[in-house]
Amino acid sequence: MAFKIIPYDPRYRKDFEAINLDWISKYFVVEDIDREVLSKPEEFILNKGGKILFALVKGVAVGTVGIMNTESMLEITKMGVLEEFRNLGIGKALFEEALVECKGMGHKKIDIFTNTKLLKAFLLYRNYGFIEIPFDQNIYKRCDARLEKYFIEDIDNSDIPFFLAEYKARVKDVEDLIPQIHPSLLQKSHPASKMKLIEHFRHLVAYEMETRMAVGCWLNGDNQKRNSLLKFPLPQGQTVENEISFNFEVYKALRYLNLNLLNSIEAEHFFTRAFYFGDQLYPSLLSWLLEAKNHNRYGHIKRIINRQS
Numbered sequence: 502m503a504f505k506i507i508p509y510d511p512r513y514r515k516d517f518e519a520i521n522l523d524w525i526s527k528y529f530v531v532e533d534i535d536r537e538v539l540s541k542p543e544e545f546i547l548n549k550g551g552k553i554l555f556a557l558v559k560g561v562a563v564g565t566v567g568i569m570n571t572e573s574m575l576e577i578t579k580m581g582v583l584e585e586f587r588n589l590g591i592g593k594a595l596f597e598e599a600l601v602e603c604k605g606m607g608h609k610k611i612d613i614f615t616n617t618k619l620l621k622a623f624l625l626y627r628n629y630g631f632i633e634i635p636f637d638q639n640i641y642k643r644c645d646a647r648l649e650k651y652f653i654e655d656i657d658n659s660d661i662p663f664f665l666a667e668y669k670a671r672v673k674d675v676e677d678l679i680p681q682i683h684p685s686l687l688q689k690s691h692p693a694s695k696m697k698l699i700e701h702f703r704h705l706v707a708y709e710m711e712t713r714m715a716v717g718c719w720l721n722g723d724n725q726k727r728n729s730l731l732k733f734p735l736p737q738g739q740t741v742e743n744e745i746s747f748n749f750e751v752y753k754a755l756r757y758l759n760l761n762l763l764n765s766i767e768a769e770h771f772f773t774r775a776f777y778f779g780d781q782l783y784p785s786l787l788s789w790l791l792e793a794k795n796h797n798r799y800g801h802i803k804r805i806i807n808r809q810s
Contacts, residue, residue: 502558502589506598509542509553516562517542517553517579524581528618529643538579542567552602556582556591566595568602574649575603575611580622596625609660610651614644617693617804633797635674645807646693646800651791653784658768661787668794669760672753675705675799681806682745691808694801701798701805702748709755711778712793716762719776719786763790 518539525531538545542553546567556564564582568575577599582592603611613631617623623646627633631648639647687699696704771787783789 502586504556504558504563504586504589504591504594506594507555507557509547510555513555513562513565514542516555517565517567520562520565520581520583521579523583527584529616532641532643534640545569550606552599552606554595554598554602556586556595558586564591564595566599568599568606570606570608573608575606575608577603577611577613592622593625596629600629604652608652609655610649613648614639614641614646615648616643616645617691618645620693623693632792632795633800634795635671635799635803645804649795653788653791656787658772661768661771661790664787664790664794665760665763668756668763668790671794671796671799672756675749675752675802678799678802678806679745679749682802683809686805686809687745689805689809691801691804693804696801698802698805699744701802702745702752705752705796705798706748706755708793708796708798709752709759712759712789713755713762715776715778715783715789715793716759716786718778719774719783719789722774722776759793 521535521539522531525535546553546569550570552568552570554566554568555562563586564580566580567578569578577596580592580595580599582595600611611631613626614636615623615626626648629650631650633646633648636644636647682698688697690697694701766786771790772785774786775782775784776786777783778789
């Protein structure tokens with residue numbers, strides 16, 4: 502089916518509201534902030550330097566997406582396609598065009614707040630390089646995930662200390678979750694990831710091992726094959742319930758070792774030298790750091806906890 506993407510046109514103002522209310526009311530409760538933003542797109546989006554796009558089929562608006570412009574970032578928001586026009590590539594085309602628009606708007610990163618109940622959308626964002634990061638709350642009660650994507654070419658040396666500080670801060674984020682974990686949750690999972698909670702903690706450890714190997718690949722210029730995920734045996738006398746705290750201590754120790762290694766590298770060197778890790782080519786150490794600092798295990802663990810509470 503032929504469609505085209507156009508910039509905001511006031512003739513389709515009501516469609517921006519109707520299309521979004523359609524999907525929000527189907528999956529969630531429409532909140533007061535939804536009604537405000539959707540009924541006043543000029544005030545909340547356009548007049549603040551944001552943008553709105555529409556997808557048209559034979560002159561009828563069937564999809565839309567908004568880009569909010571804040572002081573510190575851009576946010577892709579209010580993206581929806583009418584149900585009868587889904588699975589035709591319209592949502593993907595809107596998203597791709599929104600990314601193109603974001604590139605020229607003067608920010609280094611884009612954020613997306615979403616809910617993993619919208620699994621196809623969540624996976625779409627991940628496929629386009631968005632990485633899940635921890636967050637405490639959002640103006641929308643329905644949000645259970647926040648993702649970000651940086652324009653790597655716009656990052657400079659002064660940003661590296663901030664990224665390393667985030668890398669360190671994630672240890673505390675994970676530690677704060679541990680008191681909320683009851684033994685009955687260890688074998689639970691969430692639709693956004695079929696892995697069990699205990700497996701997510703094992704992967705925290707494995708990912709830090711991989712980070713150490715990846716940095717080694719960068720330092721040595723080697724194409725080192727990705728090792729299989731490591732399983733650490735429980736010390737004698739430990740119980741399965743204690744595996745969480747055991748894995749956390751190993752994870753914390755490895756992350757701090759990696760942090761020391763990363764801190765020893767001059768900021769300007771993060772932008773030099775591409776390297777292979779396994780079959781994937783990373784254009785720079787920075788590209789790895791942007792992934793490594795925000796492990797998506799945190800989000801999955803927190804969602805499992807919240808789902809059972």
